[in-house]
Amino acid sequence: MKEQIKERIQASVHLKQRLLEDTSLIKRLELAIDLICDAFGRGRRVYFCGNGGSAADAQHLAAELTGRFYKNRRALPAEALHCNSSYLTAMANDFSFDDIYAHLVEGLMQPGDVLVGLTTSGNSENMVKAFEKAKERGIDTIGFTGESGGKIKISATILLNVPSIETPRIQECHILLGHILCEFVESRLF
Numbered sequence: 001m002k003e004q005i006k007e008r009i010q011a012s013v014h015l016k017q018r019l020l021e022d023t024s025l026i027k028r029l030e031l032a033i034d035l036i037c038d039a040f041g042r043g044r045r046v047y048f049c050g051n052g053g054s055a056a057d058a059q060h061l062a063a064e065l066t067g068r069f070y071k072n073r074r075a076l077p078a079e080a081l082h083c084n085s086s087y088l089t090a091m092a093n094d095f096s097f098d099d100i101y102a103h104l105v106e107g108l109m110q111p112g113d114v115l116v117g118l119t120t121s122g123n124s125e126n127m128v129k130a131f132e133k134a135k136e137r138g139i140d141t142i143g144f145t146g147e148s149g150g151k152i153k154i155s156a157t158i159l160l161n162v163p164s165i166e167t168p169r170i171q172e173c174h175i176l177l178g179h180i181l182c183e184f185v186e187s188r189l190f
Helices: 002-021 023-041 053-066 085-094 097-108 125-136 150-154 167-189
Strands: 046-050 078-080 114-118 140-145 158-161
Touching (some): 002 023, 023 046, 023 140, 023 158, 046 053, 046 097, 053 167, 085 097, 097 125, 114 125, 125 140, 125 150, 140 150, 140 167, 150 158
Parallel strands (some): 046 078, 114 140, 140 158
């Protein structure tokens, strides 16, 4: 088992090395940081969404912006869309789980806000619909995905697609990229 554990660690290290060498991805991450800083600078909000582990990561990143990353400072207006369990269960029961995020994009978000979606496949129907609704309403989106970008790549303003098809490795890189995003948004604004 020791060798298998080392293989998993090595796979993670290898994928992060690929990120380090991907100048296009790094440039897109810089653009995502710019987009979020511009939104906050104009008094707009950033909303996060995801499913399962990606929902946990989305909530984590929203908390980094509303709480603190490195600096004690005022809260930034960021929120994870899935945190209202009454809303989620009502929508899923009365309508469809596929519509949970698009409905909130339509009801809560305004042009100038930013929607950040984390989905390893890029094909989760509720994420696809949310990104389509955001595009329809003139709301910028940042998609954290796996290698292909899935269906959301069509409507994403900025796509941060990690070059892997392995869900755990993709999620490890999403949180790395998300932490970098939060760090530089915070340092630029404060």
